[in-house]
Amino acid sequence: MLYNKKAVYLGIVILVVLLTAPFWAGLFGQNYTKTGVTKPNEEACIENVEFMRAQHMRLLNEWRDEALRNENRTYIAKDGKKWEISLQNTCMRCHKNYDDFCAKCHLSNSVSPYCWTCHIIPVEGK
Numbered sequence: 169m170l171y172n173k174k175a176v177y178l179g180i181v182i183l184v185v186l187l188t189a190p191f192w193a194g195l196f197g198q199n200y201t202k203t204g205v206t207k208p209n210e211e212a213c214i215e216n217v218e219f220m221r222a223q224h225m226r227l228l229n230e231w232r233d234e235a236l237r238n239e240n241r242t243y244i245a246k247d248g249k250k251w252e253i254s255l256q257n258t259c260m261r262c263h264k265n266y267d268d269f270c271a272k273c274h275l276s277n278s279v280s281p282y283c284w285t286c287h288i289i290p291v292e293g294k
């Protein structure tokens with residue numbers, strides 16, 4: 169009898185933990201990923217998704233410096249693949265839906281990159 173009660177309590181505890189797992193993940197993980205951004209159909213980004221999520225601002229800075237200071241227009245990814253250094257022709261060619269990708273996530277994180285006063289915001293062509 170007592171044994172059964174214990175089992176029931178244990179069951180309830182496990183259930184509660186399972187049901188609140190998304191909450192715990194949000195608390196300890198990086199919240200800003202849960203923004204429901206629209207991802208492109210291509211298989212993968214230039215670098216792996218965790219790297220991109222955390223480092224894309226730094227990568228873009230590096231790209232700009234390479235292009236402007238070193239006149240280097242080729243980026244070699246960690247997997248050896250070569251990419252043209254271009255916000256417009258590389259990033260935005262895959263991430264066509266600016267509003268539903270870059271902007272959606274930035275908005276919910278109160279980030280507003282000033283890039284688009286000079287660079288062209290892509291308008292989605294479906």
Ligand code: HEC
Pocket residue numbers: 201205207208209210211212213214217220221224227228255258259260262263
């Ligand atoms: C060849 C197509 C392609 C190119 C080029 C590309 N991306 Fe991506 N990107 C993707 C795909 C596909 C994903 C989703 C990958 C996944 O979920 O595994 C992604 C994911 C991301 C993410 C993470 C989204 C998230 O879920 O947190 C960021 C940020 C990002 N890209 C920014 C960029 C930037 C900035 C550039 C240019 C420097 C770029 N991407 C170039 C296809 C591309």
Ligand code: HEC
Pocket residue numbers: 200201203205221224225228259260263269270271273274277279280281282283
């Ligand atoms: C999954 C969420 C997410 C997506 C998708 C995303 N970003 Fe960001 N981005 C952020 C966050 C969060 C920051 C601020 C992080 C920080 O300051 O450390 C940021 C910062 C930046 C910055 C630096 C802004 C500044 O003022 O320092 C640039 C540039 C940028 N993102 C470009 C892009 C571009 C271009 C895309 C689309 C190709 C994109 N991001 C997609 C989350 C995202």
Ligand code: HEC
Pocket residue numbers: 228229231232235236253254255256281282283284285286287
């Ligand atoms: C004052 C205008 C201006 C602003 C603001 C600006 N850029 Fe640029 N950017 C330029 C110019 C001009 C070039 C050189 C274009 C060329 O030589 O093809 C350039 C080149 C680049 C390049 C490399 C080449 C290319 O075509 O993509 C990257 C990457 C880049 N910028 C990213 C950014 C990002 C990210 C931001 C916002 C954080 C930003 N820029 C804000 C003017 C600007």
